[in-house]
Amino acid sequence: MFDEAERAMRAVQEMGEVDRACLMHPPSDTDRVLYEVLTDAVALYLVRCRGERRLDKKTVKAYSCDMEQFLIWLDEGTKPFNRLSMRDYMVYLNGLHAASTVRRKLASLRAWSTWMRREGFMSASPFDDLDINIRQPLLLPRTIGPRELRRMLEPDLTGAPATTSTGALLGLRDQAVLELLIATGIRVSELCALNMDSIDLSARQVRIFGKGSKERIVMLGSIHTVVALSDYLSVRKPLAGVNINSKACRALFLNRSKERISDQAVRKIILKRAREVGVEAHITPHMFRHTFATTLLEQDVDIRYIQQLLGHSSVKTTERYTHVSSAKLRTIMEQHNPRDVLSGENTLQPPTEMIA
Structure with missing residues (x-):
């Protein structure tokens, strides 16, 4: 896999600027070439992640799944690899996954895209100036009572x-x-x-x-x-x-x-x-x-x-x-509430008129 990916990388680096730009805006008859080049780029990127970057096996597996999902989506609709298609892909992911999962998947693709630009696979990244800051609700960690x-x-x-x-x-x-x-x-x-x-x-x-x-x-x-x-x-x-x-x-x-x-x-x-x-x-x-x-x-x-x-x-x-820690906040407010501290009252003791 490494040798094949290396050969694919050298082939792309030998392209002219016009041909290489097809990776960003390919005409319809080059969609298959685009898909094959991107597939080879994924293979090489994962090899580098395992070897040079020494990433954890589970991390590399997650990257692989994220990129495979993207390539399948890209190939099914014969879409170009550009900013517009990435926006469409974000919409697609939002319909399938939670916000946190979408952010992780897009982060994987952005890192891969940045690497491809650095290695000469493309002159620009479809993630350039693309806002992937997806809001997600604040989910408080669940604890055991x-x-x-x-x-x-x-x-x-x-x-x-x-x-x-x-x-x-x-x-x-x-x-x-x-x-x-x-x-x-x-x-x-x-x-x-x-x-x-x-x-x-x-x-x-x-x-x-x-x-x-x-x-x-x-x-x-x-x-x-x-x-x-x-x-x-x-x-x-x-x-x-x-x-x-x-x-x-x-x-x-x-x-x-x-x-x-x-x-x-x-x-x-x-x-x-x-x-x-x-x-x-x-x-x-x-x-x-x-x-x-x-x-x-x-x-x-x-x-x-x-x-x-x-x-x-x-x-x-x-x-x-x-x-x-809402329980801790309750205790703090009961013992140190500014209203009662400043008036010299005991916050844990109700006023006498309320007792009666």
Whole structure:
């Protein structure tokens, strides 16, 4: 694929300016050529993303899906690759996806288009001066209520008689997964990627590799989390079986097949536990992360520390949690309301005439 894409790139670079302009405003009889050139450009771009830019596999896969969707749309209507067609494509996407998804897909295409211009595939980008700032409603992060969380975390295997049954071993694994989610705010993909050497129980810390392979250290501040991990690690060897020292079993959390646990498996663990303890709300792995961040914020932890713990590259991403804590805002207004503070009244005590 790389050689074919390289040849396509050289062929385009050897075009004259008139021929190359057809990429922006092609006549109808060159639509197939346009599609083939763009397809080759996508192939080369993805190779560069994997190789030179060393992007995460999931990121490259998302780019690939975004571009494939665009090329199919472009080919079905035999449309030119210009600003007008991009506006039409924005309308098309808006009819299929949420605003956040549309913005991500257009950002992928803009990055690809910018790269093509830089590499000589085209003299101008259809995204030049094109406004893709799509407004989206402010969706507050959903958290888990204290009562539901306590029921979810109530250990049903800790302290039980030692057993090597697969069900009991997986129960200890599930408990460790839930404890780690709420104690660290870890992303589900990060949790699944943890290896045995990621956990240091003596130092009570976990080493996490987040988006862009960025490393961060998160302390295990809760004894419940340490105990849950210790209990799981004590039975992990039987769960791993004879392959305990194999490369495939470097993973911290394993499934029944002695392989690394998947994102979907973690979601099933959460749903299973919620069903067992009678929690009706649909709980997701990311809700543990939201609850972790919101709880820290409600305890007046500096948002810069929360940013570091969550692995956010920008504090702006963390700032969305400042919109969540209505309970904290209520407490602040009850205890520090300027109207009552300035008049010397106790805000938590109703006026005597209201009591009567």
